[in-house]
Amino acid sequence: MPVENPRILTKNYDTPNAWTIEAYERAGGYQSLRKAVELGPEKIREEVKAANLRGRGGAGFAAGVKWSFLKVTPGKPNYIAVNADEGEPGTFKDRTLMEKDPHRCVEGFIISAYALDVHTVFVFVRGELVLAIKRLEQAVREARAKGYLGDTVLGRPFKLDIVVHAGGGAYICGEETSLLNALEGLRGEPRLKPPFPAVIGAFGAPTIVNNLETLATVPTIVDLGGDAFSRLSRLHHLRDGGVRLYGVSGHVNRPGVYEAPVGITLRELIEDFGGGVRGGRKLKAVIPGGSSTPVLREEDIVNAPDEKHPLHAWHGKSHLDVPMGVDTMRALGTMLGTCCAIVMDDTTSMVRVAENLMLFYAHESCGQCTPCREGCAWMARLCRKFADGTATKVDLDTLGDVANNIMGNTICALGDGAAMPMLGILKLFRNEFEAAVGKPVPRIGEGAAS
Amino acid sequence: MAFELTTERLAILEELLPKYPTKRALTLPLLHLCQEQAGHITSDVVTYVAKKLELSTADVQGVVTFYTLYQQKKVGRNVIWVCRTLSCELTGARGITHALEKKLGCHVGETTADGEFTLFQAECLAACGQGPMMQLNDEYFENLTPEKLDAILDAARRNKDASCAVTFSPIGLRTRKQG
Numbered sequence: 001m002p003v004e005n006p007r008i009l010t011k012n013y014d015t016p017n018a019w020t021i022e023a024y025e026r027a028g029g030y031q032s033l034r035k036a037v038e039l040g041p042e043k044i045r046e047e048v049k050a051a052n053l054r055g056r057g058g059a060g061f062a063a064g065v066k067w068s069f070l071k072v073t074p075g076k077p078n079y080i081a082v083n084a085d086e087g088e089p090g091t092f093k094d095r096t097l098m099e100k101d102p103h104r105c106v107e108g109f110i111i112s113a114y115a116l117d118v119h120t121v122f123v124f125v126r127g128e129l130v131l132a133i134k135r136l137e138q139a140v141r142e143a144r145a146k147g148y149l150g151d152t153v154l155g156r157p158f159k160l161d162i163v164v165h166a167g168g169g170a171y172i173c174g175e176e177t178s179l180l181n182a183l184e185g186l187r188g189e190p191r192l193k194p195p196f197p198a199v200i201g202a203f204g205a206p207t208i209v210n211n212l213e214t215l216a217t218v219p220t221i222v223d224l225g226g227d228a229f230s231r232l233s234r235l236h237h238l239r240d241g242g243v244r245l246y247g248v249s250g251h252v253n254r255p256g257v258y259e260a261p262v263g264i265t266l267r268e269l270i271e272d273f274g275g276g277v278r279g280g281r282k283l284k285a286v287i288p289g290g291s292s293t294p295v296l297r298e299e300d301i302v303n304a305p306d307e308k309h310p311l312h313a314w315h316g317k318s319h320l321d322v323p324m325g326v327d328t329m330r331a332l333g334t335m336l337g338t339c340c341a342i343v344m345d346d347t348t349s350m351v352r353v354a355e356n357l358m359l360f361y362a363h364e365s366c367g368q369c370t371p372c373r374e375g376c377a378w379m380a381r382l383c384r385k386f387a388d389g390t391a392t393k394v395d396l397d398t399l400g401d402v403a404n405n406i407m408g409n410t411i412c413a414l415g416d417g418a419a420m421p422m423l424g425i426l427k428l429f430r431n432e433f434e435a436a437v438g439k440p441v442p443r444i445g446e447g448a449a450s
Numbered sequence: 451m452a453f454e455l456t457t458e459r460l461a462i463l464e465e466l467l468p469k470y471p472t473k474r475a476l477t478l479p480l481l482h483l484c485q486e487q488a489g490h491i492t493s494d495v496v497t498y499v500a501k502k503l504e505l506s507t508a509d510v511q512g513v514v515t516f517y518t519l520y521q522q523k524k525v526g527r528n529v530i531w532v533c534r535t536l537s538c539e540l541t542g543a544r545g546i547t548h549a550l551e552k553k554l555g556c557h558v559g560e561t562t563a564d565g566e567f568t569l570f571q572a573e574c575l576a577a578c579g580q581g582p583m584m585q586l587n588d589e590y591f592e593n594l595t596p597e598k599l600d601a602i603l604d605a606a607r608r609n610k611d612a613s614c615a616v617t618f619s620p621i622g623l624r625t626r627k628q629g
Contacts, residue, residue: 077471089535089574120469127482127519127620128531128575130588163469166620168478168517171573185477185503187516203471249537249578256579291536340578342537356536363573366516444539 003260003268006232008220008243009213010259012101019135021142024103030148032219036111037154039222044115048218050226052233052241054262056093057083057174057211058290058337060326062239069198070116071206079202080113081183082123084132084212085167085174088290089360090342093245094212096257098125098132101216102139108215109162110149111222116208119159123212124179127166136164171364175412176209178366189368190412213245234263235325246324247340248274251281251348263323266296269341270320281345285428286320288329289337291357292417294424295350296320296334334424350429351441354422355383361418372415375406379422386433389440396433400426453494458623459483463502473503477513479621481520486619490521518573519620526561526568528606529618531585534571537578542594546582547571549596553603566607588618 012018012027024030036044049064072078082105086094097105109121125133140162144150149160165183167173173182177191180202201207221229221242230241240262246269249255253275260273266286270276277283285295296319304311310331314322322328329336344353358380367373382399385391403419403426410416426433432441455463466479480502484495491514500507514520532547547558550569554562561568577583580592591602 086576087574090537090578091574092576092578092580095576125620126576127478127517128572128585130618130620131590133620161469163466166479166482167519168481168513169519170517182478183475184472185474185505185513187512203475205471247579249581250540255537255541255581287536342540342578344540348540353536356534356539360535360573443544445542445544 003264003272005273006243006259006261008232008259009097009104009217009245010101010257012104013096018100019102019139021103021139021146024101029103030107030143030146032222033107033110033148034154036114036222037156041115041117044111044218044222047221047226048115050230051217051221052226052230052236052239053214053217053221054240054326055211056213056217056244056338058088058292058335060240060336063210063214066198066210067116067208069196070208071199072117073206077120077203077205078116078118079205079207080109080116080118080121080215081176081179081197081202081207081209082109082121082212082215083174083176083179083209084123084125084129084136085171085179086129086212087126087171087174088292088338088340089357090249090287091247091290091338091340092249093247093257093338093340095129095132096245097213097216098129098136102132102135103143104219105136105212105216106139106143106162107148108218110143110153110160111218112208112210112215113160113162114153114158118208119161121160121162122183122202123162123164124173124183125164125166126173127169133164133166140164170366171360172366172412172414175414178412179209180207187366189366190414192411217242217244233261234323235328238325238327240325240327244339246273247338248343249340250343251278251345252276252343253278263325263328265321265323266341267298267318267320269324270343274341274343277343277345279345281347283343284346284348285344285350285353287342287344287421288324288334289339289341291342291360292335292413292421293329293337294334294420295428296332297428300428302332335420348444349387349441350425350432351383351386351436352444354425355380355387356444357421358383358418361414365414365418369410369415371406371409372418375402375415376418378402379418386436387441389436389438391433391437393434393437396426396430396437399433453484453488453492453498455483455498456487459487462621462623474505474509476503477505477510478517481510481514482619482621485520486622490524524561527566528587529568529570531570531572531575532558533573533575533577533581533583535574535578538574538581538583541581543582545596546584546594546599549599550584553599567603 173188182188258273361376362380406415406419
């Protein structure tokens with residue numbers, strides 16, 4: 001049976017000039033906002049809770065629960081900071097929303113601000129994404145001219161401004177507290193938590209930081225109702241609701257962004273959406289949700305004979321046949337991340353993959369914490385040694401040690417995000433590193449099938 | 451000579467200032483505006499931004515050196531960012547990078563002798579499904595092959611109105627134009 005491909009978030013993707021307010025309104029746009037102001041803030045928050053909307057930025061925290069943490073003091077400002085700093089290798093879904101359907105994003109921001117009694121929304125977009133910034137700014141201008149925001153929202157006395165803020169180019173600013181520092185005009189170095197942003201966030205005020213796709217989903221939740229939205233998911237029973245954007249890239253026939261219910265399997269993503277591995281080759285490994293998530297292999301089988309195990313329902317099945325949900329992927333020892341998979345065929349050297357990934361983290365570590373600053377660069381150097389054939393056996397132990405000494409020893413998750421995929425590759429493909437001692441490894445695209 | 455923003459760009463700054471609770475929050479946007487005008491962040495620009503936002507020059511310099519988009523040295527009239535990250539490498543980014551180096555006659559990190567192009571490597575530009583890809587000024591070029599590069603580079607050479615700083619600024623004059 002082919003996988004479902006609902007067109008909810010991507011409804012307008014193929015419409016000509018979908019980014020203009022005329023096209024968006026013609027397709028029923030801003031009707032959810034009308035419904036939302038009738039419902040009122042409390043009811044919207046309840047619907048978002050009932051929707052089991054797990055954050056789409058990677059951590060998968062329940063958005064409705066996060067919203068309930070916002071510490072509101074009457075008379076003091078609160079903010080929403082939208083995280084549109086999409087920069088994780090393999091992840092390219094938020095950019096499509098901003099470029100193809102910016103009004104859906106803006107409508108989501110307005111409803112969320114109304115629900116949380118927030119009067120300023122800062123949208124932090126990667127500075128590189130010029131078209132996305134342009135489209136969002138135009139959408140905000142058009143929405144203001146139509147009375148959807150400004151001094152009133154649909155004629156109601158609710159003052160709201162949406163400020164599109166261009167970043168300076170740094171992966172770390174996708175980390176929520178680093179994003180707040182960048183927004184405040186500082187170097188994008190993460191802050192210690194607690195205090196969490198919902199208590200002390202942007203400019204010292206309570207702030208909700210949500211991923212862009214998370215908020216772009218809110219109009220649909222208001223439209224369908226939270227429970228009905230949640231039931232679109234195959235993992236509704238695990239409180240992981242709705243539909244979401246998936247990405248698939250690398251060695252597949254049809255790379256791209258696709259919409260599907262939460263809980264499709266990696267096999268469906270690769271085969272049904274991605275069109276299978278390029279050139280009919282064999283799949284070697286897949287990174288399930290952005291470069292920080294540990295790799296999976298088709299030949300690994302779920303071993304969960306215990307009925308209480310979260311993966312018991314998939315006992316005996318391939319890792320690729322486990323539904324992609326926040327909790328199921330965690331139980332597999334990886335993470336769901338952003339649901340954007342990177343597919344590698346059997347010609348790919350995992351030593352070279354590790355080298356590529358570690359160079360990224362070495363470049364992007366903000367430098368604040370020693371284990372990450374030194375560790376990421378160290379891992380990158382060691383991977384390069386294995387790739388060049390100059391590594392020794394001792395280097396293999398060192399590589400594991402360095403990764404293990406980053407884990408849990410840094411302010412933010414970037415260090416863990418580098419160490420986890422490194423340890424994942426070492427666990428599944430240690431033999432390739434052993435074989436690379438004293439023997440250079442072919443570059444990606446230049447190797448033979450292994 | 452000391453750096454000053456043009457009236458047009460100053461108007462953008464004035465429009466943005468009341469939207470933020472602090473002046474300091476304008477550091478990134480103002481640096482983008484200044485770079486659009488000056489081409490790169492000179493020490494005069496740093497002094498100007500510090501004065502405008504009531505910060506120390508060290509604060510501003512610290513920000514400039516943290517982010518990749520702020521150029522501390524003069525760059526070419528066109529700037530190319532070719533992605534080297536995993537999805538693009540899997541689909542042939544290395545070949546594209548080498549072809550660019552050959553066609554331009556400069557290495558990654560360098561500017562061509564005629565000042566037309568600067569070539570940088572990028573750490574993922576969120577176009578993983580369309581790899582290999584590169585960003586030339588503010589435009590994305592996706593599903594690249596070495597054969598496609600000549601036409602792209604020629605068009606950029608011919609487009610004499612474009613200067614990277616102007617086309618690239620994410621909040622500058624061009625971005626704010628309607629359309």
